[in-house]
Amino acid sequence: MARLSVRLRQGLAMLKGMGVTxxxxxxxxxxxxxPEDKRxxxxxxxxxxxxxxxxxxxxxxxxxxxxxxxxxxxxAIFVQAAENTPEQQVSKGERYAADxxxxxxxxxxxGFCEEACPTGAIVLGREYELxxxxxxxxxxxxxxxxxPYPGASGRDPRREV
Amino acid sequence: xxxxxxxxxxxxxxxxxxxxKGTTVYQAAKGAHIEIPIFCYHDRMPPLGACRMxxxxxxxxxxxxxxxxxxxxxxxxxxxxxxEVKAGQEAILEFLLIxxxxxxxxxxxxxxxxxxxxxxxxxxxxxxxxxxxxxxxKPVSLGRVLVLDRERCILCWRCVRFGEIIAGDDxxxxxxxxFHSEINTPFTLPVESKFIGNTIAxxxxxxxxAKPYRFAARPWDNQAVSSVCTxxxxxxxxxxxxxxxxxxxxxxxxxxxxxxxxxxxxGFFGHGYVHHSERLRRxxxxxxxxxxxxxxxxxxxxxxxxxxxxxxxxxxMLGGARLTNEDAYVAGRxxxxxxxxxxxxxxIDTRPQSASQSVPWGMAVSIAEIDQxxxxxxxxxxxxxxxxxxxxxxxxxxxxxxxxxxxxxxALEIHRFVDHHLVHRYGEGxxxxxxxxxxxxEDSRAGGxxxxxxxxxxxxxxxxxxxxxxxxxIGRAALEAPDGVEAAAAVRDLAARLSVPVNVMRGKGNAFxxxxxxxxxxxxxxxxxxxxxxxxxxxxxxxxxxxxxxMTAPEIVETGAQGGLDVxxxxxxxxxxxxxxxTQWKAARARLPFLVVQDAFxxxxxxxxDVVLPALVAPEKDGTVSSxxxxxxxxxxxxxxxxxxxxxWTIFAALAERCGAEMAYSGWEEIFDEMQxxxxxxxxxxxxxxxxxxxxxxxxxxxxPVRAEAPSADFPFVLIPGEALFARGAxxxxxxxxADLAGEPWAMMxxxxxxxxxxxxxxxxxxxxxxxxxxxxxxxxxxxxxxxxFLPRGYDGAAANALADAAEAxxxxxxxxxxxxxxxxxxxxxxxRTP
Numbered sequence: 001m002a003r004l005s006v007r008l009r010q011g012l013a014m015l016k017g018m019g020v021t022x023x024x025x026x027x028x029x030x031x032x033x034x035p036e037d038k039r040x041x042x043x044x045x046x047x048x049x050x051x052x053x054x055x056x057x058x059x060x061x062x063x064x065x066x067x068x069x070x071x072x073x074x075x076a077i078f079v080q081a082a083e084n085t086p087e088q089q090v091s092k093g094e095r096y097a098a099d100x101x102x103x104x105x106x107x108x109x110x111g112f113c114e115e116a117c118p119t120g121a122i123v124l125g126r127e128y129e130l131x132x133x134x135x136x137x138x139x140x141x142x143x144x145x146x147x148p149y150p151g152a153s154g155r156d157p158r159r160e161v
Numbered sequence: 162x163x164x165x166x167x168x169x170x171x172x173x174x175x176x177x178x179x180x181x182k183g184t185t186v187y188q189a190a191k192g193a194h195i196e197i198p199i200f201c202y203h204d205r206m207p208p209l210g211a212c213r214m215x216x217x218x219x220x221x222x223x224x225x226x227x228x229x230x231x232x233x234x235x236x237x238x239x240x241x242x243x244x245e246v247k248a249g250q251e252a253i254l255e256f257l258l259i260x261x262x263x264x265x266x267x268x269x270x271x272x273x274x275x276x277x278x279x280x281x282x283x284x285x286x287x288x289x290x291x292x293x294x295x296x297x298x299k300p301v302s303l304g305r306v307l308v309l310d311r312e313r314c315i316l317c318w319r320c321v322r323f324g325e326i327i328a329g330d331d332x333x334x335x336x337x338x339x340f341h342s343e344i345n346t347p348f349t350l351p352v353e354s355k356f357i358g359n360t361i362a363x364x365x366x367x368x369x370x371a372k373p374y375r376f377a378a379r380p381w382d383n384q385a386v387s388s389v390c391t392x393x394x395x396x397x398x399x400x401x402x403x404x405x406x407x408x409x410x411x412x413x414x415x416x417x418x419x420x421x422x423x424x425x426x427x428g429f430f431g432h433g434y435v436h437h438s439e440r441l442r443r444x445x446x447x448x449x450x451x452x453x454x455x456x457x458x459x460x461x462x463x464x465x466x467x468x469x470x471x472x473x474x475x476x477x478m479l480g481g482a483r484l485t486n487e488d489a490y491v492a493g494r495x496x497x498x499x500x501x502x503x504x505x506x507x508x509i510d511t512r513p514q515s516a517s518q519s520v521p522w523g524m525a526v527s528i529a530e531i532d533q534x535x536x537x538x539x540x541x542x543x544x545x546x547x548x549x550x551x552x553x554x555x556x557x558x559x560x561x562x563x564x565x566x567x568x569x570x571x572a573l574e575i576h577r578f579v580d581h582h583l584v585h586r587y588g589e590g591x592x593x594x595x596x597x598x599x600x601x602x603e604d605s606r607a608g609g610x611x612x613x614x615x616x617x618x619x620x621x622x623x624x625x626x627x628x629x630x631x632x633x634x635i636g637r638a639a640l641e642a643p644d645g646v647e648a649a650a651a652v653r654d655l656a657a658r659l660s661v662p663v664n665v666m667r668g669k670g671n672a673f674x675x676x677x678x679x680x681x682x683x684x685x686x687x688x689x690x691x692x693x694x695x696x697x698x699x700x701x702x703x704x705x706x707x708x709x710x711x712m713t714a715p716e717i718v719e720t721g722a723q724g725g726l727d728v729x730x731x732x733x734x735x736x737x738x739x740x741x742x743x744t745q746w747k748a749a750r751a752r753l754p755f756l757v758v759q760d761a762f763x764x765x766x767x768x769x770x771d772v773v774l775p776a777l778v779a780p781e782k783d784g785t786v787s788s789x790x791x792x793x794x795x796x797x798x799x800x801x802x803x804x805x806x807x808x809x810w811t812i813f814a815a816l817a818e819r820c821g822a823e824m825a826y827s828g829w830e831e832i833f834d835e836m837q838x839x840x841x842x843x844x845x846x847x848x849x850x851x852x853x854x855x856x857x858x859x860x861x862x863x864x865x866p867v868r869a870e871a872p873s874a875d876f877p878f879v880l881i882p883g884e885a886l887f888a889r890g891a892x893x894x895x896x897x898x899x900a901d902l903a904g905e906p907w908a909m910m911x912x913x914x915x916x917x918x919x920x921x922x923x924x925x926x927x928x929x930x931x932x933x934x935x936x937x938x939x940x941x942x943x944x945x946x947x948x949x950x951f952l953p954r955g956y957d958g959a960a961a962n963a964l965a966d967a968a969e970a971x972x973x974x975x976x977x978x979x980x981x982x983x984x985x986x987x988x989x990x991x992x993x994r995t996p
Contacts, residue, residue: 065266
């Protein structure tokens with residue numbers, strides 16, 4: 001007798017579970033068909049690819065101080081600084097980054113570089129589609145990292161830091 | 162002085178500390194491992210008390226005291242952590258930071274800045290200062306290597322005091338008062354110093370930074386490789402900072418026995434040549450008159466073929482002062498043991514039969530002993546130009562009361578500190594030294610002996626007579642002078658009377674190691690005579706070595722010029738600019754069937770070679786080098802060499818294999834072990850005795866007598882070939898900073914002579930001798946006597962050896978002023994200037 005009541009309970013539980021399945025079967029899906037379909041927007045604090053931002057007048061914010069280099073826990077950043085000349089003033093002050101590379105394969109998107117940056121030059125943007133077929137493509141160079149026009153990355157170019 | 166000073170016992174932060182009387186509180190705390198922040202105090206200089214950072218609380222004293230100036234006393238109770246001290250430190254740092262721009266992100270000192278570190282450790286954390294900061298134009302360039310940022314300066318006076326106390330050149334001074342105070346050069350730009358790199362190193366903020374290192378790296382990018390500077394003979398300990406396979410800067414490594422914590426600017430900024438784009442990367446062979454790149458196999462086969470084909474007596478080797486000890490030893494083994502020639506000599510810059518070949522090169526006393534001298538005698542030794550860091554030692558001796566006597570053909574840069582400066586006519590120094598010994602020398606010529614006032618000689622001789630710990634140095638200007646042999650003998654006699662050894666200040670780079678390795682015609686490894694070492698060599702090399710001496714370097718060139726050589730092998734040297742007589746070298750090259758050059762650059766010699774083998778330079782090598790005091794020091798490879806360049810000993814090993822001999826080593830250690838078997842006392846950090854000349858054979862012919870005839874009307878000036886620390890040779894011209902410090906080739910003449918020409922400071926002239934010409938800029942100075950012209954060697958563009966003739970004792974020249982606008986006399990010579 002006891003065995004029959006157990007069987008009955010099990011059967012009911014199964015029906016209940018199937019009920020959930022059938023209920024969701026006729027609702028619209030929660031997932032999106034990536035990459036054909038995409039979510040509309042990521043969260044405001046999402047940390048995606050890096051940008052090197054510009055001031056409103058087009059000057060680079062980055063002064064090549066290498067604080068992002070030393071704070072980076074995965075050692076993904078390389079910076080080579082150089083000196084501004086009156087003929088070629090790249091950033092405000094004496095120093096600018098002549099070369100700036102981030103290995104996006106190494107990056108863990110922790111955002112420490114953004115926190116360490118004294119001029120607000122480096123920001124983590126919204127873009128997350130960073131895959132590539134070669135490792136070389138994943139080393140972002142300075143032209144790739146520099147935002148195409150002031151404010152393109154979403155960082156207000158009038159902000160002081 | 163020798164008794165032990167009484168001890169005082171004091172309490173610092175509750176710890177009982179016993180220190181000798183006279184110790185400062187700061188030093189006592191440091192000894193007890195209690196940290197007190199400092200800025201202005203530097204332990205190589207006396208206390209100043211300018212920055213007020215080292216405040217401590219002392220019981221029974223009303224106010225906070227500066228611990229760097231306060232002498233420890235018995236029963237003193239000191240606190241470095243009391244709340245008042247903390248408040249004092251915070252207040253001082255807040256004041257220091259009021260005018261500090263806090264531009265750490267763009268400052269080269271960021272990451273290794275004492276102000277930064279101490280603000281973190283002892284500072285208040287925030288500033289109450291909201292007013293505008295002091296505003297200076299910045300950065301200010303103070304010469305080729307120094308950049309000043311006056312906003313960052315905290316006026317600690319370390320750099321000013323370095324120039325006053327350590328270097329004695331007063332290169333930087335403080336100007337204005339109070340709020341407007343600033344550091345600047347005392348007279349004109351650029352800053353005049355050979356040691357300015359040290360002020361950059363001791364600046365506690367980023368006020369003084371190095372132009373060549375500007376923004377090159379952060380401290381955390383650099384990997385320090387401990388090595389030894391090989392650019393002169395002193396052998397200063399350095400750290401090469403390496404980033405991404407390239408040397409970013411050179412720093413002094415503390416070495417109390419050699420350079421203490423200092424370097425000269427050649428050491429600081431002379432590494433540029435290592436990464437120069439003109440470094441040789443692949444072997445070159447001459448084909449149809451041009452040097453073309455080839456493989457190592459081709460080049461080595463060709464060289465080995467020619468070496469095998471030539472009779473051993475017609476093969477010679479020159480050079481070696483830029484090699485390591487191991488390279489030199491393997492080179493010696495290859496030429497002696499495999500090829501069977503004894504014609505090897507590293508002393509390529511000596512004149513035939515000169516005194517340099519009969520004296521052992523190197524210092525007989527240690528560098529550290531210079532401090533203790535009470536009288537320093539410099540004979541033809543331009544110490545700041547040739548061995549600059551030794552001058553810092555001498556300066557220390559002077560601070561202890563030492564007196565300096567200099568017998569030189571040109572007044573030294575350090576003349577302010579020379580008590581008896583006997584500037585003599587070139588070629589008459591030996592007579593002056595003889596006079597110093599007290600022996601009477603007849604002299605009928607006007608102006609005293611050699612142009613020196615006789616009263617000055619008497620005073621110097623009296624001073625020398627009272628010496629108890631004299632230091633006697635004879636240098637290149639005396640040894641290579643026409644009367645060099647007499648000068649060397651006179652100095653030897655003088656030193657014997659004073660019971661001190663003679664220090665022969667001779668040899669660039671690792672010349673000492675070249676002699677140690679056996680690159681001498683009459684001596685094997687360790688300077689041991691060939692007859693003496695032959696048995697040992699037979700045992701280890703498995704080859705019999707001919708016991709008779711080979712030719713010296715001038716003889717090799719002379720024999721080459723007479724067609725007596727089949728193959729000349731030049732290693733790490735540039736005979737075209739270094740041998741005394743360029744005309745003779747050219748004749749030798751013309752008659753040489755085969756010239757091999759093994760070097761890092763396409764030097765003037767390499768340009769005319771038949772095969773050029775690319776070699777590594779010192780910062781790329783592992784091994785050991787020897788300094789002028791014979792100290793064996795370890796060289797660590799800091800960077801990789803360019804292209805296919807190889808270390809010198811591996812090239813000789815490969816050639817030996819092609820010559821049918823086994824000469825394989827696993828690395829420098831195995832070579833060093835083999836050298837230890839042959840050279841008694843050889844060990845790392847050991848000091849070897851100077852070698853080479855002591856066993857040198859006597860000159861075959863007596864040296865030509867000094868011709869004291871009156872100057873001819875055609876060639877009225879006597880040429881003094883000399884040394885300049887910053888020059889433009891094969892290596893230094895390719896270190897951008899050094900080449901800029903050196904500037905254009907120059908010559909120095911007396912104001913009277915300049916007025917007669919007439920030329921003014923900076924004018925272009927051509928110096929002409931019967932053999933050649935050199936275009937230079939004039940420096941007008943009373944440092945040389947009238948009728949003499951000083952011309953530094955080392956400028957490839959105006960090589961002194963183009964004017965000289967090996968057969969003549971003195972080189973006489975005439976000077977022709979070049980007028981830039983009109984096509985005056987001698988303007989046709991402009992084209993001679995090397996582009």
